[in-house]
Amino acid sequence: MSNSAPGGAGVTSKAVDGFPKVLEAALKRVATCECDIDTSCYARLRSYSNQAIHRNLQRGIAFEPLECLAPSTISRRFTLE
Numbered sequence: 001m002s003n004s005a006p007g008g009a010g011v012t013s014k015a016v017d018g019f020p021k022v023l024e025a026a027l028k029r030v031a032t033c034e035c036d037i038d039t040s041c042y043a044r045l046r047s048y049s050n051q052a053i054h055r056n057l058q059r060g061i062a063f064e065p066l067e068c069l070a071p072s073t074i075s076r077r078f079t080l081e
């Protein structure tokens with residue numbers, strides 16, 4: 001099966017290949033902030049465009065799944081076992 005749409009399969013493949021880096025960047029973003037874990041701030045998660053959901057953005061909630069999925073965390077867990 002092939003995808004002849006411009007940028008179709010090639011773009012998807014690049015997105016999949018880059019996903020571990022996205023996870024790492026997201027983990028670093030939520031792990032390294034000085035605001036409380038049950039809230040968020042403009043340094044990390046908040047922006048003008050998502051202001052309607054600011055009260056729902058809690059970096060602690062974002063941290064847990066990212067810590068489980070990020071490649072550095074996975075490799076660290078394998079090292080420890």
Ligand SMILES: [Zn+2]
Pocket residue numbers: 033034035036040041042043044045059
């Ligand atoms: Zn913050």
